[in-house]
């Protein structure tokens with residue numbers, strides 16, 4: 075996966091639909107490239123790499139993005155897959171006790187249920203789905 079700065083037309087267009095995408099802690103992935111202005115942690119690389127797999131390439135990625143912008147259900151399904159993988163990876167690779175795992179789960183559930191994705195799922199439901207894995 076390539077990582078490039080967010081200062082391009084594609085990211086500008088995405089931020090018209092998702093205003094929070096302008097924030098530095100929000101990354102935009104299109105095709106094989108992740109657009110970010112800050113370094114990504116390893117668990118975020120897992121998340122964004124999975125988006126590159128979902129999108130296959132830049133051309134299919136355009137279709138993916140169109141669907142992602144229009145359908146809350148599609149957006150939710152795609153993000154759930156990535157947050158599950160991200161959380162699972164973090165639990166396996168970062169040394170965390172029960173309390174830290176719980177905090178990490180809350181963090182990903184808050185992200186998935188947050189305003190960035192425009193409320194595709196409740197926090198409680200997101201936490202339950204992410205906790206159960208797979």
Ligand SMILES: [Zn+2]
Nearest residue numbers: 121125153156
């Ligand atoms: Zn994502």
